[in-house]
Amino acid sequence: MVELKGVTKYYTRGRQQVEVLRGIDLSIAAGDFVALMGPSGSGKTTLLNLIGGLDQPSAGQVEVAGHRLETLSAAELARWRAANVGFVFQFYNLLPMLSAQRNVELPLLLTSLSGAERRRRALIALQLVGLADRARHRPGELSGGQEQRVAIARAVVSDPRLLVCDEPTGDLDRHTADEILGLLQRLNREHGKTIVMVTHDPKAADFARRRIHLDKGALSVENGA
Amino acid sequence: MKYAGLVIAGLLRHRSRTLLTFASVVAAFVLFGLLNGVRTVFNEGPDTSGQDRLIVTSRLSIIQPLPYSQLARIAALEGVTQVAHANWFGGVYQDRKNFFPNLAVSPEAWLDTHPEILLSPEEREAFLATRTAALVGEDLVARFGWKVGDKLPLAGTIFPNNSGSNTWTFDIVGVMRSGAEQRARAAGEMLFRYDYFDEGRLQGQGTVGWYVVQVEDPARSGEIAQAIDALFRNSDAETKTQSEKEFNLAFAKQFGDIGLIVAAIMAAVFFTVLLVTGNTMAQGVRERTGDIAILKTLGFSGGTVCALIVAEAMLLLVAGGAAGLALAELVLPAVSNALRGQLPPLEVGAGTWLTGLGLMLALALLVGLPPALGALRLKIVDALARA
Numbered sequence: 148m149v150e151l152k153g154v155t156k157y158y159t160r161g162r163q164q165v166e167v168l169r170g171i172d173l174s175i176a177a178g179d180f181v182a183l184m185g186p187s188g189s190g191k192t193t194l195l196n197l198i199g200g201l202d203q204p205s206a207g208q209v210e211v212a213g214h215r216l217e218t219l220s221a222a223e224l225a226r227w228r229a230a231n232v233g234f235v236f237q238f239y240n241l242l243p244m245l246s247a248q249r250n251v252e253l254p255l256l257l258t259s260l261s262g263a264e265r266r267r268r269a270l271i272a273l274q275l276v277g278l279a280d281r282a283r284h285r286p287g288e289l290s291g292g293q294e295q296r297v298a299i300a301r302a303v304v305s306d307p308r309l310l311v312c313d314e315p316t317g318d319l320d321r322h323t324a325d326e327i328l329g330l331l332q333r334l335n336r337e338h339g340k341t342i343v344m345v346t347h348d349p350k351a352a353d354f355a356r357r358r359i360h361l362d363k364g365a366l367s368v369e370n371g372a
Numbered sequence: 373m374k375y376a377g378l379v380i381a382g383l384l385r386h387r388s389r390t391l392l393t394f395a396s397v398v399a400a401f402v403l404f405g406l407l408n409g410v411r412t413v414f415n416e417g418p419d420t421s422g423q424d425r426l427i428v429t430s431r432l433s434i435i436q437p438l439p440y441s442q443l444a445r446i447a448a449l450e451g452v453t454q455v456a457h458a459n460w461f462g463g464v465y466q467d468r469k470n471f472f473p474n475l476a477v478s479p480e481a482w483l484d485t486h487p488e489i490l491l492s493p494e495e496r497e498a499f500l501a502t503r504t505a506a507l508v509g510e511d512l513v514a515r516f517g518w519k520v521g522d523k524l525p526l527a528g529t530i531f532p533n534n535s536g537s538n539t540w541t542f543d544i545v546g547v548m549r550s551g552a553e554q555r556a557r558a559a560g561e562m563l564f565r566y567d568y569f570d571e572g573r574l575q576g577q578g579t580v581g582w583y584v585v586q587v588e589d590p591a592r593s594g595e596i597a598q599a600i601d602a603l604f605r606n607s608d609a610e611t612k613t614q615s616e617k618e619f620n621l622a623f624a625k626q627f628g629d630i631g632l633i634v635a636a637i638m639a640a641v642f643f644t645v646l647l648v649t650g651n652t653m654a655q656g657v658r659e660r661t662g663d664i665a666i667l668k669t670l671g672f673s674g675g676t677v678c679a680l681i682v683a684e685a686m687l688l689l690v691a692g693g694a695a696g697l698a699l700a701e702l703v704l705p706a707v708s709n710a711l712r713g714q715l716p717p718l719e720v721g722a723g724t725w726l727t728g729l730g731l732m733l734a735l736a737l738l739v740g741l742p743p744a745l746g747a748l749r750l751k752i753v754d755a756l757a758r759a
Contacts, residue, residue: 193753201669201752222673229671236756240666244381254670256374301670 148309148341149175149198154207156193156364167193169364171207177308180335180342182352185361191345192313194361198343199311200228212308229257233302233340235331237314239294241286247273247297248282254305272300276330292323299330303340310334312344316351328354375676379683382663386656390688393652397692398699400645404638404728405700406707409718411634424590425485426597427619428583431610434619435460437579438609445603446585451596453588456481457580459569463526463540463562465516472512474526474562475581476569479505485586488550489558495520495546503568506542509559510549520544524562531573540572582619642731650739653685657743664747665755678744685740686733693732697725 156168167190175181175198183191196202197209200216203224209216212231219227233254241250251269260268273279276296286294295315302310312331316324332354334340344355352358360367383390428446430436440457447455459476479500483489491499491507499505506524518524524542532538548558570577585600587593597613604611657664667677701720708718 196753199669201756222675225668225671225673227671228669234669240662240669240756242381242663242666244385245377249377249381253667256378257671262374 148177148179148212149173149343150208150210151197152208152210154194154197154204154209156190156197156202157205167364168197168204171364171366173359173366175341175343177341178335178339180332180354180356181344182355182358183343183345183361184347184349184352184358185367187347189361190364191361195311195313195343195345198309199232199234200224229254229305231307231309233299233305233307233310235295235298235302235310235312235315237317239286239291239298239318241294241297241301243286246283246285247278247289247300250286250297251300251304253301258305268304269300272304273297275303276300290323291319292326295319295323295327296330299327299334303334303338308341310340310342312342314345314347316346316348321350324348324351375680375683379680379687382656382660382680382684383688385660389652389655393649394688394692396648397645397689398696400641401693401696401728401732402699402703403641403696404731405697405720405724406704406718407634407638408724408727409700409704409707409720411631411638412721412723423593423615423617424587425616426585426587426593426600426613427616428585428600428611428613429581429619431601431612434582437576437581438583438611440578440580442604442609442611443580443583446583446600449596449599449603451588451592452585454481454485454586456485456584456586457566457582458482458584459566459579459581460530461526461528461564461569462530463528465524465526470516472509472515472560472562474564476566477563479565482563482584485584486558490549491546498545499563499565502543502545503565504541504543505545506562506564507546507548507558508544508562510547511560512562513547518544520546531569531576533572534574535572540569584616585613642735646735646738649685649688649735650742652688653681653739654743656684657681657747661750661755664750665752668750668752669756674748677750678748681744681747682736682740685736689732689736689739690729693728697728 151171151173154168154171154173155166157164157166159165171194173194183195185191193202197204197216198211200211200219204217207217212227214227214231216224216227241247242253245253248266248269251272252265255265255268258265270279270282273282276299278293278296278300281289281293281297286297289297299315310331315331316327319327328351331342331344335342335356342355344351346352428438428442430438437459443455443457446452456478458478461474461476463474464470465472483491483496483499489507495507499507508518508524512518522544524544526540526542527538528540529538533540542562542564548561548563550559566580585596587596593615600613601611664677667680668674672680697720704718704720
């Protein structure tokens with residue numbers, strides 16, 4: 148599903164080049180659930196952004212779901228993301244003026260589905276995360292855990308093969324975090340979603356099948372969970 | 373249409389700010405509707421066709437008097453049924469702020485050529501029989517509490533009295549009313565007799581301000597207007613004959629270039645609206661950097677996000693602008709009515725709606741494009757890091 152070869156990423160700050168990732172080779176099979184770990188500044192989120200097609204490498208190849216992402220234009224990448232990736236963020240990133248259902252419908256606006264079909268699919272996704280009864284609530288009327296469930300529903304509503312999750316439980320208490328991680332685990336095991344999750348939390352990483360450690364922009368250790 | 377919900381939600385994210393901006397757009401387009409109605413009237417070309425009343429003034433200026441001797445020659449023209457005349461007196465009642473138009477007129481001819489002035493037979497008789505008689509409009513009666521039989525002193529600001537005083541005293545003999553359907557200009561005017569005025573003034577005897585010419589066939593009014601001006605061509609007092617509407621406009625234009633003044637006011641109003649809506653849009657988009665980054669993350673292209681922001685600006689400007697013009701359409705008849713026929717009927721015509729729509733779209737592009745282009749250039753990873 149994910150093949151990275153010699154991936155390097157650096158940012159230019161003034162006259163200085165800051166290398167964030169250095170020669171990363173990584174392979175993630177379809178149906179895998181990978182926890183990407185490492186200290187702050189190790190390059191976890193940058194690597195996740197490259198896998199999710201939110202950023203382009205400075206050098207190397209990023210092949211995800213059969214597409215070489217470094218060769219795609221911005222518009223092609225946008226279309227590719229819409230078709231292949233679901234995103235879950237630490238702070239949920241729901242649009243506050245839309246109801247839960249309308250938030251979940253957002254990715255479907257990019258398809259040719261009718262309004263009724265979009266609403267039906269959004270409700271199914273909300274049922275999957277156990278929030279069908281909160282469909283009309285706005286994010287401000289939901290708890291943090293509920294917001295993250297809505298975000299997960301939004302991530303899966305268009306049935307992508309890959310979910311990229313950036314600290315999905317970083318803003319939640321232990322109990323709620325475990326519920327969210329259990330939900331991700333169910334999506335991986337029962338629905339075959341490939342999941343790449345950045346986390347600081349070793350307990351969160353326990354839910355993954357595999358851990359990958361990053362340190363100073365390079366892969367250090369790979370562990371099976 | 374499937375993005376309509378997103379566009380509306382974007383606008384309503386900060387309801388109070390959007391509402392205030394919407395109100396400022398409505399106010400701007402109400403002003404535009406009203407002022408453009410006035411500007412259109414002042415910019416209309418000359419038109420004497422179909423008029424049964426023509427106004428003859430000096431070709432040089434409407435404040436330049438004409439010799440009384442011209443009356444007989446105009447009256448002798450074929451197709452002319454009646455000729456009346458008037459002088460602007462410029463008298464002031466008690467205080468300069470009590471301004472109202474007061475005219476010295478040829479009594480019988482004036483009433484005959486202005487059938488919209490409603491008088492009882494007794495009032496008409498008294499006006500024709502009394503040298504110091506004055507007719508006052510019903511609005512003036514309501515304003516100053518006058519009644520028939522009152523003495524009315526006016527201070528002459530242009531014409532001193534040959535008695536050595538500036539004060540002219542008149543006897544109110546009638547109240548000029550107007551029918552419910554036609555709010556005559558006379559309701560806000562005072563008329564008195566030309567003979568009293570001409571004998572009493574210190575200078576300018578034997579001259580009139582303008583003539584009012586009644587024509588038999590309105591279809592021939594253009595031809596008669598040309599014939600009148602031809603009569604006095606190359607004389608000491610060349611004339612300019614025009615319709616009553618054009619005369620009223622020319623009279624108002626004495627106070628300045630109304631079209632230019634109106635255009636200047638409108639430019640200031642729209643510049644202010646541009647700043648207000650531009651600020652709202654810029655602030656709104658800046659506050660939604662995270663939301664825009666999420667939309668792009670989900671696969672919305674830069675162009676789609678850009679179009680959504682421009683659509684927000686369009687919705688704000690077009691909805692506000694249309695509401696403003698609709699309000700102006702409601703208000704203008706009342707303004708026209710209050711002017712008592714001094715200007716042609718004011719209206720928000722199709723031209724104003726079209727110009728307004730053009731302004732709405734242009735403003736929407738001006739205020740929507742800069743933040744939209746900013747959103748287009750937004751790098752997702754940077755925006756997510758900031759959000």
